Amino acid sequence: MEKPKVLIVDDEIHIIHVVAIKLRNNGFEVFTAENGLEAFESACQETPDIIVTDVQMPLVTGLELVEKLRQNEATKDVPVIMLTAREFAIETGEQERLQISGCLSKPFSPKELLKSVEDVLLQKITSGKD
Numbered sequence: 001m002e003k004p005k006v007l008i009v010d011d012e013i014h015i016i017h018v019v020a021i022k023l024r025n026n027g028f029e030v031f032t033a034e035n036g037l038e039a040f041e042s043a044c045q046e047t048p049d050i051i052v053t054d055v056q057m058p059l060v061t062g063l064e065l066v067e068k069l070r071q072n073e074a075t076k077d078v079p080v081i082m083l084t085a086r087e088f089a090i091e092t093g094e095q096e097r098l099q100i101s102g103c104l105s106k107p108f109s110p111k112e113l114l115k116s117v118e119d120v121l122l123q124k125i126t127s128g129k130d
Helices: 013-024 036-046 062-071 092-097 110-126
Strands: 005-009 029-033 050-054 080-085 102-106
Touching (some): 005 013, 005 036, 013 029, 029 036, 036 050, 036 062, 050 110, 062 080, 080 110
Parallel strands (some): 005 029, 005 050, 050 080, 080 102
16 A cells, blocks of 8 residues: 655745645655645655645745645645744634635644544545545
8 A cells, every 4th residue: 555645845844844844754655845836746756645735935935836836736635734924823714715624723742643544544535526
C-alpha cells in the first residue's frame, strides 16, 4: 500500500520541520514548499492526498493557493487544512466556499495536526472521493 502524500506549506522552516517529522514518523510521504507559488507547482506535479498550509505567506497566501488549487482540474478535490495565527481566523463562509477541510490555530500540537490529517483522509476515503 502506498503511503499517503502530504504537502506541507509554510514560510517558517521550523514549522515545516516539526510537522514533517511527525507525519513521516506516522507513515506519510511528505514533501514541502515555503510559499504558495512553490506549493501550487508542487501540488500540480505530485498530486498530494492532502495539503497542510499556512495562511500568511509571501508571494501567494494560503487562501490564494486554495483558490488556484480549486480552479485546476488535477488539484480541485485535494483536501486542505489551514494553519492560522489566531488573529487570521477564516470565516465559515469562506471555508465552505473554498472547501477547506479544517483549520488549526497556531500554536498547535503536532499530535493535534496528525489527528486532523488522519480524520480528513479517512473522511475522503469513506465519502468515495478517492
